[in-house]
Amino acid sequence: MADVASPIRVTVWGEGRHEKRDATVAAHYPDGMHATIAAGIREHAGAAVTVRCTTLDDPEQGLPDAVLAETDVLTWWGHIAHDEVADELVDRVQQRVLAGMGLVVLHSGHWSKIFKRLMGTSCALRWRNGDDRELVWTVDPTHPVAAGVPSPIVIPAQEMYGEFFDIPAPDELVFVSSFTGGEVFRSGCAFRRGRGRIFYFSPGDQDYPVYHHPDVRRVIANAAVWVAGPAREVTPIAYAPTGWFE
Amino acid sequence: MADVASPIRVTVWGEGRHEKRDATVAAHYPDGMHATIAAGIREHAGAAVTVRCTTLDDPEQGLPDAVLAETDVLTWWGHIAHDEVADELVDRVQQRVLAGMGLVVLHSGHWSKIFKRLMGTSCALRWRNGDDRELVWTVDPTHPVAAGVPSPIVIPAQEMYGEFFDIPAPDELVFVSSFTGGEVFRSGCAFRRGRGRIFYFSPGDQDYPVYHHPDVRRVIANAAVWVAGPAREVTPIAYAPTGWFE
Amino acid sequence: MADVASPIRVTVWGEGRHEKRDATVAAHYPDGMHATIAAGIREHAGAAVTVRCTTLDDPEQGLPDAVLAETDVLTWWGHIAHDEVADELVDRVQQRVLAGMGLVVLHSGHWSKIFKRLMGTSCALRWRNGDDRELVWTVDPTHPVAAGVPSPIVIPAQEMYGEFFDIPAPDELVFVSSFTGGEVFRSGCAFRRGRGRIFYFSPGDQDYPVYHHPDVRRVIANAAVWVAGPAREVTPIAYAPTGWFE
Amino acid sequence: MADVASPIRVTVWGEGRHEKRDATVAAHYPDGMHATIAAGIREHAGAAVTVRCTTLDDPEQGLPDAVLAETDVLTWWGHIAHDEVADELVDRVQQRVLAGMGLVVLHSGHWSKIFKRLMGTSCALRWRNGDDRELVWTVDPTHPVAAGVPSPIVIPAQEMYGEFFDIPAPDELVFVSSFTGGEVFRSGCAFRRGRGRIFYFSPGDQDYPVYHHPDVRRVIANAAVWVAGPAREVTPIAYAPTGWFE
Numbered sequence: 001m002a003d004v005a006s007p008i009r010v011t012v013w014g015e016g017r018h019e020k021r022d023a024t025v026a027a028h029y030p031d032g033m034h035a036t037i038a039a040g041i042r043e044h045a046g047a048a049v050t051v052r053c054t055t056l057d058d059p060e061q062g063l064p065d066a067v068l069a070e071t072d073v074l075t076w077w078g079h080i081a082h083d084e085v086a087d088e089l090v091d092r093v094q095q096r097v098l099a100g101m102g103l104v105v106l107h108s109g110h111w112s113k114i115f116k117r118l119m120g121t122s123c124a125l126r127w128r129n130g131d132d133r134e135l136v137w138t139v140d141p142t143h144p145v146a147a148g149v150p151s152p153i154v155i156p157a158q159e160m161y162g163e164f165f166d167i168p169a170p171d172e173l174v175f176v177s178s179f180t181g182g183e184v185f186r187s188g189c190a191f192r193r194g195r196g197r198i199f200y201f202s203p204g205d206q207d208y209p210v211y212h213h214p215d216v217r218r219v220i221a222n223a224a225v226w227v228a229g230p231a232r233e234v235t236p237i238a239y240a241p242t243g244w245f246e
Numbered sequence: 247m248a249d250v251a252s253p254i255r256v257t258v259w260g261e262g263r264h265e266k267r268d269a270t271v272a273a274h275y276p277d278g279m280h281a282t283i284a285a286g287i288r289e290h291a292g293a294a295v296t297v298r299c300t301t302l303d304d305p306e307q308g309l310p311d312a313v314l315a316e317t318d319v320l321t322w323w324g325h326i327a328h329d330e331v332a333d334e335l336v337d338r339v340q341q342r343v344l345a346g347m348g349l350v351v352l353h354s355g356h357w358s359k360i361f362k363r364l365m366g367t368s369c370a371l372r373w374r375n376g377d378d379r380e381l382v383w384t385v386d387p388t389h390p391v392a393a394g395v396p397s398p399i400v401i402p403a404q405e406m407y408g409e410f411f412d413i414p415a416p417d418e419l420v421f422v423s424s425f426t427g428g429e430v431f432r433s434g435c436a437f438r439r440g441r442g443r444i445f446y447f448s449p450g451d452q453d454y455p456v457y458h459h460p461d462v463r464r465v466i467a468n469a470a471v472w473v474a475g476p477a478r479e480v481t482p483i484a485y486a487p488t489g490w491f492e
Numbered sequence: 493m494a495d496v497a498s499p500i501r502v503t504v505w506g507e508g509r510h511e512k513r514d515a516t517v518a519a520h521y522p523d524g525m526h527a528t529i530a531a532g533i534r535e536h537a538g539a540a541v542t543v544r545c546t547t548l549d550d551p552e553q554g555l556p557d558a559v560l561a562e563t564d565v566l567t568w569w570g571h572i573a574h575d576e577v578a579d580e581l582v583d584r585v586q587q588r589v590l591a592g593m594g595l596v597v598l599h600s601g602h603w604s605k606i607f608k609r610l611m612g613t614s615c616a617l618r619w620r621n622g623d624d625r626e627l628v629w630t631v632d633p634t635h636p637v638a639a640g641v642p643s644p645i646v647i648p649a650q651e652m653y654g655e656f657f658d659i660p661a662p663d664e665l666v667f668v669s670s671f672t673g674g675e676v677f678r679s680g681c682a683f684r685r686g687r688g689r690i691f692y693f694s695p696g697d698q699d700y701p702v703y704h705h706p707d708v709r710r711v712i713a714n715a716a717v718w719v720a721g722p723a724r725e726v727t728p729i730a731y732a733p734t735g736w737f738e
Numbered sequence: 739m740a741d742v743a744s745p746i747r748v749t750v751w752g753e754g755r756h757e758k759r760d761a762t763v764a765a766h767y768p769d770g771m772h773a774t775i776a777a778g779i780r781e782h783a784g785a786a787v788t789v790r791c792t793t794l795d796d797p798e799q800g801l802p803d804a805v806l807a808e809t810d811v812l813t814w815w816g817h818i819a820h821d822e823v824a825d826e827l828v829d830r831v832q833q834r835v836l837a838g839m840g841l842v843v844l845h846s847g848h849w850s851k852i853f854k855r856l857m858g859t860s861c862a863l864r865w866r867n868g869d870d871r872e873l874v875w876t877v878d879p880t881h882p883v884a885a886g887v888p889s890p891i892v893i894p895a896q897e898m899y900g901e902f903f904d905i906p907a908p909d910e911l912v913f914v915s916s917f918t919g920g921e922v923f924r925s926g927c928a929f930r931r932g933r934g935r936i937f938y939f940s941p942g943d944q945d946y947p948v949y950h951h952p953d954v955r956r957v958i959a960n961a962a963v964w965v966a967g968p969a970r971e972v973t974p975i976a977y978a979p980t981g982w983f984e
Contacts, residue, residue: 098613119612120685127732128734142930152428171661172415176409176432178424178425181736182424184383184422186385192660194613242652242654364858367931388592388687406980408980412932475634485849487865488900489866630902631901631903656875665907670920674890675875678914
């Protein structure tokens, strides 16, 4: 358990594959998408956080127990290698989230094993890679994750994600996006599971430089702080017998 | 209390003023907007309902106690005369809703006294009368109110209603709309209050022939049936002392 | 897909092991707990349903594809053999629920693989087998599942289940129980997942004759009808690309 | 608007009548219930807050505009004089809450004009003044309002409040209580309305020294900080026309 007054320990997990094979992605993100995501969190959350990066191709897929044990908040971006993530790792991440670790799931991470595991649904959606303009509207203006960004956030070009998005009704719906094609999407969704908080935020396709967008960075930094929660006690919930109450 | 097997008694309340003064509205709705709304409910709900109309300019503003006592579901459309509705009538309608009467609030009814009373918030929103195309997307595909309509419903021309819409988070969010201008709006919202159900559905400005749209009519008919609930017991909730439980 | 007007096809799945080894359970339920649960559904839902039973020790653990394909609503009671249920069966049941099949999870079924899969959480709780009296209070008096039962339902002797119950916040909280020991429990919880509805209802330990209790039977029958939904369309949700909207 | 880094300005509003007429209440609370509530907030929230008291019998019923304008969080306890509170004051408090002021409603404040106004429902409940022991169980263990208190909080003697409690389903259900008589009650409920947060907490009858209970004091202090929100911007929500988005 972290000292409450100490910085939130954020681990940015990146799949890290597109950058190695797609020239466009490498051009947008020469140090990897994860590095840009991490820089945005540092930029906006400042001394409240310490941030490190890890990727699928690192030892133990980037998340050995020792790393998870020192992680208050995990962010997750993956796309073409979801199936490579070991089920055993998904088990461990799920247990950590239920015990209190925060989780920020980004864009195509909606289709990751860990997000589907925590939601219990297919997490399917409709999509189109067609240079849509995305407008991200705030529908919960007092939510901490929406602090400091305009409504709408304007993203000039982005992949379209559209409804129906097969998730449980979020505990708090914070953002709804529209796209040039007229589609809508619940693009910012907060969930509480076990002792953990989860935030899903959809902007961020690899084919567009979305993680350089200042408002997108601000939202992700806000989310990282919000899912950390007030106490950061990592305590499993027990299935336990009990005596009579005295 | 109605016999459960008997038809749902729907009362369509219309403000009925635009039709008398605006040629465009009268052209769209020669018998009044309320008559068109009522026809749509009859068309789609059939033998499950009996429908009558009443308006602001009828005696007792259309809703004497005798009418309310025979109403299982009330639909409400108003716009330019919200302030004329007597507070005493708002009190009576609120009491009926809390005791189990269903309420369907349409379009500019968001700004009615009765909707603001039941929500407790300002029910403010942003708008533009600019011939936007509205697309109404289903985000809760199993909800009875969404049965039988495509996603999206396409409304070629309609007033834009945009977020932030100052309502409590709906108990069930069923529809989200987008507009030509890129705005989004929570256009179909279900609320439970006391023993009553409320459904707000935003399509339907007086300047456009929206209530002739077959999918819009279907949704309103679905909503009228849904808010009626399974039992239609109109029973006030008591503030009551109680003895020890035996 | 079933004809909407035809009866709801309910399959009562029972673990069926306690009855074979524990004299007390066999005395309460000589034909098996599942037979008593099925009888209660038939008694209260009447012509609206057809009900069959199947158990863990039947071929393909009671749920071959042919049975699932003819099931609109599945009820699930298990306890000592959760681990024996094949992961492959859990996959198939999950897919059916997400595609629209209703699911009623009973008592110790909270700890079943299928419930944990659909919730994404540990579903842990606190318990005590100590002859507590359980009082089941209705906190959503208009919910169809609560129709026709008193508040509270009085269960003279029952196992205690207590908070914290590690589930996602239910979409609708219908019942809250108290116990002799002073504990409370969210004992009736509705969830929507994919196109399916799920209802969890906690009364019903094998050591007490709870499924003979008329109010408990009524709730389970209500739940079976409610999770069937209005349409019973079993349609998978697609992860699908899409062209520009026209 | 307050500087975010400055202390939260809490105003504890007390009805202040029981203390003047009932010897038991005066014995429990020689300086008034409000003074004890204020002391508990100071004790637990420390430098994060500044706290002042005001009562119904102060000028302008204790809440002239100048006081409201300097209030980030208002706590409300009333009982026998709800009807004396001016509708005009209720209007002003509602507007402030919708614009971002936090509100903590205590015990019999459930029946106050301002709470009923913001909820839109009757806020009725069942009760018994019979020396019940109240156990306050946490059902949302990560909620900031539940930080630092045991589950259950044990209150040796207290008035019973029981379901059905006629409120909208809370946005977040944090506490559920049981009583000696077996009743249950949603005793800690969070609501978001407009830009404001509201927390209802039921322990605290005038006939029992409940506001001296350390865990109750901790919860109220937590709630005062939580409803203050992250930004404390008091900004009305506009009903506003808008041009096309560029």
